[in-house]
Amino acid sequence: MGCGAIGTQIALAIDSGKIPGTLTHVYDTSKDASSSLVSKLKNKPIIVENPHLLSSYPVDIVVEAASQEAVRNVAHSVLQNKRDLMIMSVGALLDESIYDILSEACEHFHKTIYLPSGAIGGLDTIKSVSDLLESVTLTTTKHPKSLKGAKFFETSKIDLEKITTQTIIFEGTAKEAVSQFPANINVAALLSLVGVGSEKTMVKIVADPNTDKNTHTIVAQGKFGKMSFNIENIPDETNPKTSKLAILSAIETLRKYCSSGISIGT
Amino acid sequence: MGCGAIGTQIALAIDSGKIPGTLTHVYDTSKDASSSLVSKLKNKPIIVENPHLLSSYPVDIVVEAASQEAVRNVAHSVLQNKRDLMIMSVGALLDESIYDILSEACEHFHKTIYLPSGAIGGLDTIKSVSDLLESVTLTTTKHPKSLKGAKFFETSKIDLEKITTQTIIFEGTAKEAVSQFPANINVAALLSLVGVGSEKTMVKIVADPNTDKNTHTIVAQGKFGKMSFNIENIPDETNPKTSKLAILSAIETLRKYCSSGISIGT
Missing domain, CATH: 3.30.360.10 (Dihydrodipicolinate Reductase; domain 2)
Structure with a gap:
């Protein structure tokens, strides 16, 4: 969900095999952005017309790299459809009512929301x-x-x-x-x-x-x-407003999600 | 596996509900250590006679807080029995042959080995x-x-x-x-x-x-x-050789393992 600079780099990491998963569907409010992303990939995902459709297919996880608004509008229905969710626009969770609703939905549907470490560590x-x-x-x-x-x-x-x-x-x-x-x-x-x-x-x-x-x-x-x-x-070359590390930590979070193996760090 | 200072603090965190799980079985080479640990708990786990028995029951995860030797002797059979494993004696994994064997076993049996962040961060x-x-x-x-x-x-x-x-x-x-x-x-x-x-x-x-x-x-x-x-x-009060943080990060790793919810950090 979201085919901008961050969504594109995550998609490329899946396409290259760095993240051992399959990207099946993408969505962006701009159809041009979705098409441009898909044109860069060897394995072409399907472009869906509506963000709610992303979690209607039998996928394991939906990745939000769109906006706080997208989190507010779509996150709950992803959990309701029994999919995990990774959120990049973590600012949306500072609204306590949203945090509480999503946290309860995770417990209720036995699903997990992943927030990568972003541009910080520790x-x-x-x-x-x-x-x-x-x-x-x-x-x-x-x-x-x-x-x-x-x-x-x-x-x-x-x-x-x-x-x-x-x-x-x-x-x-x-x-x-x-x-x-x-x-x-x-x-x-x-x-x-x-x-x-x-x-x-x-x-x-x-x-x-x-x-x-x-x-x-x-x-x-x-x-x-x-x-x-x-x-x-x-700063990241393709998007100076984003730190390279924010993208790398999102890729690492998904890589770990898609892998069995030795998981290092709390 | 291991009922010393670290094993005891993890067991107490389960017993108090901080880690939302159930401790079903414990093992230590010293029977006195196992008995002493069990005496401190409200919910009494069963003491097993042999470390290999820990993973023979339908548990989700085995926690090693014993020794590098215990990792070398028992880790592979835990994965073979299709249980996840948390390892405290991470030094054992510096032996590349052990690392590779366990890493392959994780992939083969679709299981994960968790290594808490220990006394460091980042x-x-x-x-x-x-x-x-x-x-x-x-x-x-x-x-x-x-x-x-x-x-x-x-x-x-x-x-x-x-x-x-x-x-x-x-x-x-x-x-x-x-x-x-x-x-x-x-x-x-x-x-x-x-x-x-x-x-x-x-x-x-x-x-x-x-x-x-x-x-x-x-x-x-x-x-x-x-x-x-x-x-x-x-340093931890009960065991000055261990940092308080090493124990806290083990507890946090298990808490996360036992919880659905919002998982923060890569």
């Missing part, structure tokens, strides 16, 4: 210590041009063009960050969901005119000790 | 970028007394008692580190298996008389960018 460990966490902070550093257009600047006096050194642009909760900086939503959402929630997770956003990378630093403390994770992401 | 991410990795290094810092008794000191001239500041004790491959510092084996083994193998993973061991924690720092570089993970572990 979720394995934060998840393990979630009961013992006292604080979780995320610092995201980007070039000012990558922050342009965020809702935050509609009311802020900060002029991104005039920034010449590393400058803190925003400090607040993940909940605020997600509404002010929607482009940052996936990382903040994943961290909130796995840790202490979006009202207790603290986010700092830094503009750095001297970097060409997106850097995320997570610091988590609690009765287990302390951990910090720092990831400098090179 | 395996989710390192796994995702494994094709793009150029270097992986692990630096482990411990109090000198935690290093005592390692094979390394049989031939080294370093006197741990005389160390007064942070001192590098060892630098070499994970393969060498594992044979010289067996107490460090799980972390080095997991990192090698998930990344570039034990001959390319570099390990540094540092003695620090001013710390009461076990700190692991992983730095991985490649075409995706760069990542570093730093974890300061508080």
Whole structure:
């Protein structure tokens, strides 16, 4: 579901055998996008006319790489049709009513929703210590041009063009960050969901005119000790708004889903 | 399989409902250890006389928390009996012939071996970028007394008692580190298996008389960018040789195995 940059790279990973599965059906709101994706593949999937049809066939899993709206509209019916689901637009789950409905549907239909680690790491460990966490902070550093257009600047006096050194642009909760900086939503959402929630997770956003990378630093403390994770992401060539790692972690999640074998990591 | 400190804490997590499963059978080479574990539980599992019996019952998964030897002796027959397996003594898998045999058995019998993240984090991410990795290094810092008794000191001239500041004790491959510092084996083994193998993973061991924690720092570089993970572990109260996190990650792995729901992280 979704034949954009991420959907295409996942489809290519299936087509090349890196993910040992079969892509049977695709959907996009744009028919051109679906056709363009299918034209790149050796093994041609069927283009369906309606996203709800994806889970009506005897598939194992539906992969959402479309939008938060697609999650809100289609996720529940996928579970109801007894298919697993992988969600890329994880921001949709920050709405607690959606999270609760989907979580209950998973239990009721004995199905699983998979959320890849995205552009961050260490979720394995934060998840393990979630009961013992006292604080979780995320610092995201980007070039000012990558922050342009965020809702935050509609009311802020900060002029991104005039920034010449590393400058803190925003400090607040993940909940605020997600509404002010929607482009940052996936990382903040994943961290909130796995840790202490979006009202207790603290986010700092830094503009750095001297970097060409997106850097995320997570610091988590609690009765287990302390951990910090720092990831400098090179933006993806085909879609500079997405980190290469976000796509790679989606491919790895599906590869693992499709494989028997030795599964490393919590 | 194994009723020591780790096995006991996993059993207690099942008994308390934190892991939504049922513990049906236990085994330990020491009958006293099995009896002592069972005495701590509300829901009493059956004590079996032989580790091979564990997988002869209609269970879903066998949990090894015993020894590398137990992995070598029992793992294959667990898969043959069509049960999944969680392995704590991951060092056993550094023997390539064992890894290959078990990996093939997983595929053949459509079963999975789970390796929890242990005392480190970020395996989710390192796994995702494994094709793009150029270097992986692990630096482990411990109090000198935690290093005592390692094979390394049989031939080294370093006197741990005389160390007064942070001192590098060892630098070499994970393969060498594992044979010289067996107490460090799980972390080095997991990192090698998930990344570039034990001959390319570099390990540094540092003695620090001013710390009461076990700190692991992983730095991985490649075409995706760069990542570093730093974890300061508080040793477990009941077994100071084990990090609290190693037990928590085992509990989280089993909790996820026993649950339908939203599964966060690659």
